[in-house]
Amino acid sequence: MARCPATLPTDHTTCAGPVAVTVLDADNAGADGCEHHAARLLAVLDRGRVFALPHAPAGAAHRVFKAEAPQGDSLHRLADAIVTSPATTR
Structure with a gap:
């Protein structure tokens, strides 16, 4: 099943609705x-x-912004999953 471009590589959950927002x-x-x-x-x-x-449906960006952040260990696993380009320096 195809998932939206905002899905992190280690996130195996399915999409909940259509593509509605852009995250920058x-x-x-x-x-x-x-x-x-x-x-x-x-x-x-x-x-x-x-x-x-x-x-997007009304309030989509607001719902995303207000959504609960993953808790504890899962937050660290999600952060580790973000792929940065070689040009990105930290």
Whole structure:
């Protein structure tokens, strides 16, 4: 089953609804995603932002922003799953 571009590599959950938002990181690199995967991606980004796509249901970006962040160990596993480009320095 195809999943949205916002799905982290180690996240094996299915999408919850259509692609509705764009999540951007501090460098404006982004991915479109369903609300479920966008919230998970946003939770592991430093200074991430979320924007509703034009066809998104009302309140989509707000729901993603307010979604609970993963707790404890799972947050660290999600953070480790983010793939950065070789040009990215930390």
